[in-house]
Amino acid sequence: MDQLSTAFTLLGVGMITVFVVLSLVVLTGNLLIRMVNALNADSPGPTSDDDKGAIAAITAAVEIVTHGTGRITKIERKN
Numbered sequence: 001m002d003q004l005s006t007a008f009t010l011l012g013v014g015m016i017t018v019f020v021v022l023s024l025v026v027l028t029g030n031l032l033i034r035m036v037n038a039l040n041a042d043s044p045g046p047t048s049d050d051d052k053g054a055i056a057a058i059t060a061a062v063e064i065v066t067h068g069t070g071r072i073t074k075i076e077r078k079n
Contacts, residue, residue, distance in 0.1 A: 055075065062070045 058075060059072060062072055
């Protein structure tokens with residue numbers, strides 16, 4: 001009976017440890033995401049003529065495809 005009690009104690013301590021560690025990972029991940037998003041929000045918009053031309057091309061394509069009913073809310077650059 002003493003071994004069973006020890007086994008359940010080890011099980012409880014292990015599960016609590018895993019829960020605490022995973023909670024710390026999630027919290028620090030969320031904090032990092034918020035910090036990066038706050039720093040990224042201050043970045044300036046497009047400044048080069050190539051970027052302006054690309055935005056004009058995207059806008060024209062959306063106008064043609066949606067027959068003037070579409071609206072662009074956000075354009076993101078994927079690297």
